[in-house]
Amino acid sequence: MARRSFSLFKALTKTTTSFSLTPIPISRSVTYMPRPGDGIPRAVTLIPGDGIGPLVTNAVEQVMQAMHAPLYFEKYEVHGDMNRIPAEVIESIKKNKVCLKGGLRTPVGGGVSSLNVSLRKELDLYASLVITKFCSERIAKYAFEYAYLNNRKTVTAVHKANIMKLADGLFLESCREVAKKYPSIKYTEIIVDNCCMQLVSKPEQFDVMVTPNLYGNLVANTAAGIAGGTGVMPGGNVGADYAVFEQGASAGNVGKEKMVERKKANPVALLLSSAMMLRHLQFPSFADRLETAVKRVISEGKCRTKDLGGDSTTQEVVDAVIAHLD
Amino acid sequence: MKLADGLFLESCREVATKYPGIKYNEIIVDNCCMQLVSKPEQFDVMVTPNLYGNLVANTAAGIAGGTGVMPGGNVGADHAIFEQGASAGNVGNENLLEQKTANPVALLLSSAMMLRHLQFPSFADRLETAVKLVISEGRYRTKDLGGSSTTQEVVDAVIGALD
Numbered sequence: 001m002a003r004r005s006f007s008l009f010k011a012l013t014k015t016t017t018s019f020s021l022t023p024i025p026i027s028r029s030v031t032y033m034p035r036p037g038d039g040i041p042r043a044v045t046l047i048p049g050d051g052i053g054p055l056v057t058n059a060v061e062q063v064m065q066a067m068h069a070p071l072y073f074e075k076y077e078v079h080g081d082m083n084r085i086p087a088e089v090i091e092s093i094k095k096n097k098v099c100l101k102g103g104l105r106t107p108v109g110g111g112v113s114s115l116n117v118s119l120r121k122e123l124d125l126y127a128s129l130v131i132t133k134f135c136s137e138r139i140a141k142y143a144f145e146y147a148y149l150n151n152r153k154t155v156t157a158v159h160k161a162n163i164m165k166l167a168d169g170l171f172l173e174s175c176r177e178v179a180k181k182y183p184s185i186k187y188t189e190i191i192v193d194n195c196c197m198q199l200v201s202k203p204e205q206f207d208v209m210v211t212p213n214l215y216g217n218l219v220a221n222t223a224a225g226i227a228g229g230t231g232v233m234p235g236g237n238v239g240a241d242y243a244v245f246e247q248g249a250s251a252g253n254v255g256k257e258k259m260v261e262r263k264k265a266n267p268v269a270l271l272l273s274s275a276m277m278l279r280h281l282q283f284p285s286f287a288d289r290l291e292t293a294v295k296r297v298i299s300e301g302k303c304r305t306k307d308l309g310g311d312s313t314t315q316e317v318v319d320a321v322i323a324h325l326d
Numbered sequence: 327m328k329l330a331d332g333l334f335l336e337s338c339r340e341v342a343t344k345y346p347g348i349k350y351n352e353i354i355v356d357n358c359c360m361q362l363v364s365k366p367e368q369f370d371v372m373v374t375p376n377l378y379g380n381l382v383a384n385t386a387a388g389i390a391g392g393t394g395v396m397p398g399g400n401v402g403a404d405h406a407i408f409e410q411g412a413s414a415g416n417v418g419n420e421n422l423l424e425q426k427t428a429n430p431v432a433l434l435l436s437s438a439m440m441l442r443h444l445q446f447p448s449f450a451d452r453l454e455t456a457v458k459l460v461i462s463e464g465r466y467r468t469k470d471l472g473g474s475s476t477t478q479e480v481v482d483a484v485i486g487a488l489d
Binding site: 031032033034035036037068149150151282284 | 347397399401402403406435438439442443445446447448449450451452476489
């Protein structure tokens, strides 16, 4: 799955442990020259979804409005118990090219496939359930290209080729081929079992990681756990034509009933995902403002939801972020 | 220039109404030059007809460190050209050329703007950071910045500072 790694939040968690008021300097991206017309508002498809989804997507709507960000949302009702994603929603995403998603409840058992998965398939985002040469090649290429364009030093392929000899063997072959074309980027391989152990004991050894979908979710959730929890980790799914931004890890489903009722879900994950989306839409200045405001709120430590050790509601965190916007 | 600049001001005022969150003001170019050299921080984004634009850009360059450090770009709907922000006359004096002591910073920073325009923000950041490091370190500076390094020495220093 072409999910962005958690390095951004690793930097954030360095401040969460101390919880002191460290002033974060304002830095202007002064050298960005937009093309004429870049400021015209862009349409983005919004799927609030189930559970905490509507709560956290509403948080994003509020912050975007406070920033006067050059985008507007086309909202659609989609629920996990639907048979399929409505055609008009797919059309909207195909028209807008970008979508922000809260989360869709995945029924356990019963043979109904997850709508989250069918959305990725429909839009041909680079997740693949069946490992084919085609899919392996393009995810490997994306991983190395991502590392190259973001000045990252290492790409690690996470696999279980000792057991899944054919499928993962094919996956590794593709990674090795692409690695040859990026001699300045270090390439390593690790069996997923060992990877999980290494992640919890020495996570800093990892940089960019590329894995088949099956382990990808596992690794992403483990990484999220280390980096502060699913409430803080942003994520994105990117394909050649479309991109869908949502929380980076879900650890099961769409949040507990209680959190939804008491409106105490952590909006940070989706706020940071929407910052990734702003960068994708080429609005770096808005992305910077949003990320800086979120970092300030977290490092201040006064407004924290339960998963971060506090007792704030979603709205309190949103208000704090809006107040810290510059 | 009542007609030409009058038209220009009308257009600016119209567009300003669509951005209520952005402050808009006007200044006559003579006063602007004086304000620039005495209290430059009062200015933020400036828009001017081409005639004064070059003048203002060169003045601003002088305050900000000289034509050797100021980047620039020309952007249109379809194409973009990046070059030094101010030229203060022409293409440098003979001496600079012969001794190969021209300041490369201006064009390096212009190329960083170009990298951002091409949507390679990570490379733009790396380049700008390296240039900032070299300047703040102060060891490799061309004559216009008070030093005596050659162009190549500054380039080597920037490359050495890349991460």
